[in-house]
Amino acid sequence: MPRRSSRQLWADKLSGKSVTQPADTPLSMQRKPFRGIILGIDPSLRGTGLALVQFIPGEKAKLLHSHTLKIKRTLTQADCLGEICRTIINTLESAHVRHVATEGTIYVQNFQTAQAMGAARGAAIAAAAMQDIPVFEYAPLRIKQAVVGFGRASKEQVAKTVRAHLTSNVLLDFDEADATAVALCHAMTWRDPEMT
Numbered sequence: 001m002p003r004r005s006s007r008q009l010w011a012d013k014l015s016g017k018s019v020t021q022p023a024d025t026p027l028s029m030q031r032k033p034f035r036g037i038i039l040g041i042d043p044s045l046r047g048t049g050l051a052l053v054q055f056i057p058g059e060k061a062k063l064l065h066s067h068t069l070k071i072k073r074t075l076t077q078a079d080c081l082g083e084i085c086r087t088i089i090n091t092l093e094s095a096h097v098r099h100v101a102t103e104g105t106i107y108v109q110n111f112q113t114a115q116a117m118g119a120a121r122g123a124a125i126a127a128a129a130m131q132d133i134p135v136f137e138y139a140p141l142r143i144k145q146a147v148v149g150f151g152r153a154s155k156e157q158v159a160k161t162v163r164a165h166l167t168s169n170v171l172l173d174f175d176e177a178d179a180t181a182v183a184l185c186h187a188m189t190w191r192d193p194e195m196t
Helices: 006-014 077-093 111-130 140-147 155-165 174-189
Strands: 036-042 047-055 062-070 097-103 135-138
Touching: 036 077, 036 174, 047 077, 047 174, 062 077, 062 174, 077 097, 077 111, 097 111, 097 174, 111 135, 135 140, 135 174, 140 155, 140 174, 155 174
Parallel strands: 036 097, 097 135
Antiparallel strands: 036 047, 047 062
């Protein structure tokens, strides 16, 4: 049987096709498919993307809800962080979320931008921690590699690829598509501790 690339395997897994492991794959390398709801978060001080995505092995991912938290420029940074925290807590309380996945820190040249993004990420993580839900962080390049197949994909490419992986086939705005991509990345790469 010809060996398939990791990109092909991930695409098959997300589309609900059977993905068989080679017989010689060590048990520690095998993955049990993720089952449950993931809250994907694309943190930003004034435009945080949120996506509740349900995963059932053998089926396409189902987008339960997506939202972009748009915060007015007139609000202070502290008010923005409070609104991010409140919104995420309310979202977590609206569904039986198993894991939270968020985009990690990215490199930016502007210190103030980096500081604001880090603060938004911290508010999102704190909200999940207050609900005792495990949080997983992924670098933007890793998310794009997992979902699209290459780390330099554009926002348009991410949105189109995310659309193809969902049962609803809906084209999301960029913040919501990015949040959904984080959830997809987590479902594809997370390893069940019981399998190790």
